[in-house]
Amino acid sequence: MATMKDVAERAHVSTATVSYVLNGTGTVTLATRQRVLSAVAALNYQPNHAARSLRTRARTLGLVLPPGPAGLGDPALAELVAGLSEAAATSGYYLLLAPSGDRPEYELGADLARTGRVDGLVLLDLRCDDQRAAHLVAAGVRCVGAGAPDAGTPCPAVGLDLAQGAADATRHLCALGHTRIAMIALPTDLADSEPFYQGFVAALAASGREADSALIVEAGTSQDDGFAAMQELLAHPEPPTACLAASDTLAFGAMHALRDAGLEVGRDLALIGCGDLPLAAHTHPALTTLRAPRRAMGAALAHCLIALVERRPIPPATRLPLQLIIRKSTAPPPGA
Amino acid sequence: MATMKDVAERAHVSTATVSYVLNGTGTVTLATRQRVLSAVAALNYQPNHAARSLRTRARTLGLVLPPGPAGLGDPALAELVAGLSEAAATSGYYLLLAPSGDRPEYELGADLARTGRVDGLVLLDLRCDDQRAAHLVAAGVRCVGAGAPDAGTPCPAVGLDLAQGAADATRHLCALGHTRIAMIALPTDLADSEPFYQGFVAALAASGREADSALIVEAGTSQDDGFAAMQELLAHPEPPTACLAASDTLAFGAMHALRDAGLEVGRDLALIGCGDLPLAAHTHPALTTLRAPRRAMGAALAHCLIALVERRPIPPATRLPLQLIIRKSTAPPPGA
DNA sequence: ATTAAGCACTTAATCGGTTAAGCGGAGTAT
DNA sequence: ATACTCCGCTTAACCGATTAAGTGCTTAAT
The missing domain is CATH 3.40.50.2300 (Response regulator)
Known part of the structure; x- marks a missing residue:
């Protein structure tokens, strides 16, 4: 596997310069940049994720799956996860799925965040006076909730209207x-x-x-x-x-x-x-x-959490609209 | 965030000893082990994931989600993912979801593996003479396929009977x-x-x-x-x-x-x-x-891939049985 | 002419673990 | 008594990136 050192040698520069080119930071001449980039291309180089996240972020969002027989089998959750993972991916983040099993959700979430495995967490089915959110926020973990936030919710949330x-x-x-x-x-x-x-x-x-x-x-x-x-x-x-x-x-x-x-x-x-x-x-x-636009909700959660993780201003909490689909289970009252 | 160094200082040992205790490797006296463990508990220490996977594995499995409107919305896929993530979690692995978007699946998969972000990949809907599998295996990426393998399949696979x-x-x-x-x-x-x-x-x-x-x-x-x-x-x-x-x-x-x-x-x-x-x-x-036992299939995929990743013998390729559920769409032929 | 400022790099520290190698001291064999 | 082996621990190299600080050069300002 090619490392940054290999690229640096091939381009006759130091690894620092390679890093500057790849991250767009620092000042590098056009000629040097091109030498580096062609070395990168020639070696098919991609930076090691562990090394990178040791100094920066993991570029990973975490989702703790509550226990229960349905789990991802619940189509509402599956759609949300689809929207979440897709929106995250377009911002360069991937989604880590962590089934809580018999551990408390907040504990697993705290572990994932503390070990730096994820940069932030999505909390499903936000509760009133949510203990998970309280614990996590108190531990300094960045998280967003899925559900209607009330006044006391300690983290941003995305919900349906x-x-x-x-x-x-x-x-x-x-x-x-x-x-x-x-x-x-x-x-x-x-x-x-x-x-x-x-x-x-x-x-x-x-x-x-x-x-x-x-x-x-x-x-x-x-x-x-x-x-x-x-x-x-x-x-x-x-x-x-x-x-x-x-x-x-x-x-x-x-x-x-x-x-x-x-x-x-x-x-x-x-x-x-x-x-x-x-x-x-x-x-x-x-x-x-x-x-319920569950995919859109997943996407909104991703955007919100990523903004939070990158310390950018959090998008205003929009309530996603529901659309009434009239089928056959509604009719005028008997005798009307 | 507590680091291993903090633990080592508190237990009056070196970080190497802490590492040995935590991994069960090396030889450590009972007294030392207990000092270390109580320091770990006192500091609520958990090893940084990036640092750890820089030298070892990421303990992460990757799943590239094929593009398409359904995606995880397909209940068959969602169930498989549920089984996969749960079985992986019980072995200490988590599942990283990577929607391929408009990139070729094998390319995204190869990137995830090359960067060390995942230790192995699950390939959905195995094809005959599967090009993704061929590419990935040629690139030295560990992967397992979901679907019936034929003679030429270059990787282990788990399928239905x-x-x-x-x-x-x-x-x-x-x-x-x-x-x-x-x-x-x-x-x-x-x-x-x-x-x-x-x-x-x-x-x-x-x-x-x-x-x-x-x-x-x-x-x-x-x-x-x-x-x-x-x-x-x-x-x-x-x-x-x-x-x-x-x-x-x-x-x-x-x-x-x-x-x-x-x-x-x-x-x-x-x-x-x-x-x-x-x-x-x-x-x-x-x-x-x-x-179709899709959850079981996900679990089998997880076990197989983890065995592959840990260089343990791969479980024998079992065909998971299907069960005929007789409902109302079958009856004797007309006029019988 | 002299100093200051900027540019384009390099050097080296750093992130937080893992692990090979080394090193006293105790126990055993000769 | 000497040598040899284990045991239990430490030292330090290493994984592969990021980034602060430093260096030599060119150019602009005084």
Whole structure:
């Protein structure tokens, strides 16, 4: 493997000069530069990454994958990772994947940063009062969060405009004539939970309705959680005619519960999800949902984190817009 | 950030001794070892990765992501990556994701290896007479391929037992009473194409049938390719009553073509896919398919590549078994 | 003419580890 | 008693880059 020394010898200069040419620093005459560059080309030289990052950065971003059976199998995460890795690559960074296994995420992340293996970290599924972020920032680790930041979030974050999305979805249900509209929420410790709820309530208020707290149920994140939540809603003395689920996965579970109860999704109860997973277009009926630009979110995370790492000004925290995709799971209320 | 020198001072030894303790090499008395270890603990020391890999390995595996809109969005790939990264992590390696963008895959891979950024590479979708593998192996890069290796494959490979899988699927179709069985093949330059075809032909022969070459059409990999392939089969003067598609994606396209032709999948033509993508269970009718253990495949790739990197004997090339998942897209032939 | 400033380089320190070689001292064989 | 071998540790070279400091030369300023 050719080293910088080899290049220097071939170009009859010192390694310092080679380094200056390659990094565009220092002052080098045209003739010398050309000799160096042709030596580089002739030897097919590329600087050793370890040696370089010993003095500078690793040019690597880290992503700690939370444990759990789905992992990267979750299409939403996979898309985000795709956008993240591609945007990072165009800025000369690569993405290191670190499955946390049974170690705490923040611990693994701190190790990766402390050993200089990565320059910064992406935190998935930002929580309210996120302990991982707190630990890492306190340890001097640069990181950005994926999710809606609240006031106390100690690091920059990139999120979806869930308030807008939930409001759009709710307006659509209102426009169809629904008045008893339920909502299945994500766990409130997820940062994305609150703005979604706010958008829901705001849109209801804007159309003269009021949120009925009995029709708002907090669920987990799994399909089973959505199933249970819908069962709870159906047990209500005066059940809703429409429901907004904070994720597609919850909506899928809700659909099962409706089918089990002998109800037809769309005709008997209008249902909207959030995320637009690939499956959403293929359920029966196809799920009306909010499309989340996960790739763009990954890209935005990359840009933000790289700016942070390079001590450049951080791009303003944009909320990425959701798009309502109307399919077959929404219809006017029964008897309307 | 604490360095090894700090640890050495605190334990009143040289950095060499610290290194010996941490790596388990050299001979160190129990007392010294304990002094070192408690200094390490007290300082929360972890060795700098760049410094370490300057002399040894990077303990990093590389995965070059082929260009294309799907990328990691393809669930089959995402699952493989999940298995790969998890298995690598349990052996102390992490996975570096490098989207190739518009650069040739082998070139990017060669760069990553030459710069010492990764110790080895995983090549996706191994081709017949794979040029990437040839280039990389010639350049002294350690790599393993994902896909069925043929005799000339210059590197170890991990693949599915497609011959067995295709045979199982074909037998199932024969058992249902089909005689005119078609096959939609992957591009023949993919290494996985041939064994699938062989399994198909062998199972037909074993049940006394012969493959009709007019019923075997080579397609691309996209849904549109599957669509076109099925149209071609339906244009046949004596169309098939069953069809085995070499991938779920091709099968999805074929289903659309059948629907467009006014035919009902299952009743009018039995269809089997391969891979068992999440969508396969949600098409209408649900697709009978061969379940591919993509996570296990990723894990096997990791084990193989790490063995290669550490110059240990390479695990014997196992073909991972496919499991036939019978759903609703297969039925006896019309009028049987 | 003299000094100062700039240019185009080189020298050498440095990053933080790994590891071959060396070196006392204790234990064993002759 | 002498030599030989291990053991447990240290010294220092080394990995391959970056970069501060230094050097000799040319050119501009006084």
